Amino acid sequence: MTENHESPAGNQPPQYGSNPSGGQPQYQGGDAGNGHGPLQNQGGDLAAPKAVNTAARLIYISAAISLISLIISPFVLMGTDEYKSLQDQGQGGYAWGILAVGAVFSLILIVLQVLSARAATRGKNWGRIVLLILAILSLLGLGGAFQDAPGIIGAIGTILLIIGTIMLWVGESGRWFKELKQRRNPMNR
Numbered sequence: 001m002t003e004n005h006e007s008p009a010g011n012q013p014p015q016y017g018s019n020p021s022g023g024q025p026q027y028q029g030g031d032a033g034n035g036h037g038p039l040q041n042q043g044g045d046l047a048a049p050k051a052v053n054t055a056a057r058l059i060y061i062s063a064a065i066s067l068i069s070l071i072i073s074p075f076v077l078m079g080t081d082e083y084k085s086l087q088d089q090g091q092g093g094y095a096w097g098i099l100a101v102g103a104v105f106s107l108i109l110i111v112l113q114v115l116s117a118r119a120a121t122r123g124k125n126w127g128r129i130v131l132l133i134l135a136i137l138s139l140l141g142l143g144g145a146f147q148d149a150p151g152i153i154g155a156i157g158t159i160l161l162i163i164g165t166i167m168l169w170v171g172e173s174g175r176w177f178k179e180l181k182q183r184r185n186p187m188n189r
Contacts, residue, residue: 046180048121051172058164059117059131063110065157070106072153074099109134113161120168123180128168135165 077083077099086095113134119127138158167173 046123046176046183048123049172049176051167052121052176055164055167055173056117056121058160058167059113062157062160062164063113063117065153065160066106066110066113069151069153069157070103070110073103117164123177125177125181128165128177131161131165131168135162138162 074096077095083092083095086092112130116127116130116134120131121127135158138161142155142158168177
C-alpha cells in the first residue's frame with residue numbers, strides 16, 4: 001500500500017459530497033447512472049460526510065464531559081449538607097451506595113453513547129436511533145442540572161449530545177443515511 005504524503009488527508013476515503021477534482025461528486029464505480037453522486041470508500045460503501053464526523057466528535061466530547069462530571073460527583077457529594085446530615089445519622093454508606101449504582105449506570109450510558117456514535121459514522125442507522133433515545137432521555141433530566149458543578153458540566157455534555165444527534169438526522173447527514181439505506185435495499189427506491 002502506498003502512502004500519499006502530498007495531501008494532509010493521506011489515504012483517507014473521500015467525504016460524501018466532496019470531489020477532489022472539483023465540480024459535482026462522482027461515483028467511483030457501481031451503478032452510478034449518470035455518474036453523479038456521493039463518493040465511495042475503498043470498500044464500496046459511501047464515505048461519511050463531514051457533518052456525520054463532526055456530529056460524532058461532539059458526541060465523543062459529550063461522553064468525555066459526562067465522564068468528568070461522574071468523576072467529580074463524589075467530591076461534590078461530600079461537601080453537601082445532605083451528605084453531612086446522613087453522616088451524622090450514620091447513613092453515609094447509603095449515599096455512597098446510591099452514588100455507586102448511579103456511577104455504574106452512567107458508565108454504561110457513556111459506553112453506549114460512544115459505541116453508537118462510532119456505529120453512526122460507519123453508516124449504521126441503529127447508532128442514530130440509540131443516540132436519539134439517549135438525547136431525549138438526557139433532555140428529560142436537564143431541568144434540575146444547573147444546581148451544582150457536576151450538574152452544570154453534565155448539562156453542557158447533554159447539550160452537545162443533543163446537537164450532535166440532531167446533526168445526524170438533518171441535512172447532509174440525513175441524505176447520507178437515506179442513500180445508504182437505498183443502496184442496501186434497492187427495493188426502497
